[in-house]
Amino acid sequence: MSVQAAEKSSSIRLKTEQAFEAALAVGDAEQDCAHSIGKVRALALVRYCRWVSSATRPPCNTVNECALIVRHIRGMCGSPKAQTLAQACERYGESDWQAVNRMPAH
Template sequence: MIRSAPRLPRWLAGTLLLPLAACGGGASSEPEPERNAVAAAPTSTPVASPSPAPAKTGGRSEPVSILSCSADRGDAAARKLVKICTSVSPATHPPCNAVNSCAMIEDEIARSCALMGDDAAGTPGCEVDPKSDAAAADVVRRYYAAIDAHDYSTAWIQWGQDGRPGQRFADFQKGFSHTRATSVTIGRMAPSEGAAGSVYATVPVMVDAQLDNGRQQRFVGQYVVRRVNDVPGASADELRWHIDSATLKPAAG
């Protein structure tokens, strides 16, 4: 895993799952595996050399490495993703590397396509319009892909460059110490809406999680994803979709 410095830059490696406890207002609410035995939601903050997610082994947590893209999808698929990443990324940093999680590489591709703006049209890897609702849904997919790969830094930054508001990265990562695996299913989205210089998209989700004790959990709810609506002077990060809030609850039955 190779990333920026202490401030956890955007392309840092990591993942986040937040507790699904009572949701309120702007911050996302999701169950915290440790306390509520439930899967958590996203947050993201890059760090230079992020610490590995605690693995679940026989009742006690031990360090576990971030799942590399090669190990996750196979060498051929990872090489293809890296090739796209290096062709669009203007940076010389490490995200475009098969030893990183696929979520991190895909996040760098999305960031690079957003930086290109209208020039991204027709560019391999930039088929999804960075301003579209599909791109908003991809943020949530990347969030859970990062968590599943134990790449909590990449998950953390899906909340924005500074991660999830009101939470420290260390606490965000700790919330997943008993989560073995997660997956998300995206539901049908309503059209995004604008308000006060921003655009908001609501992403309905069903989240499945497995704890280290083998217990299966399912949550339903939604993520609200936001981006600045082409306001003059807005930074590239502000113009990108990021998670604004989350509301999840255990699925009935």
């Protein structure tokens, strides 16, 4: 992996981790995730949700509440009480972050 690709992967990972933390901070806010944490962060969270999900109709959508998306990520990763993204899903390497970023999100 080139230095530029590694930097981009790290940036994607950092943005996704920040989105997860922001989603935790808003808790069970009744607004949709895009309004609760901002569209860019919500899209990062949704991409990650889609990456880890094996569900045929996952709740990975910015119009859902952030808490629902976080619960789904935690459930898919087997860490129901994780407070950080690293605790939730530890199994992904740097090359995976490029694929996470290519996941469709809306």
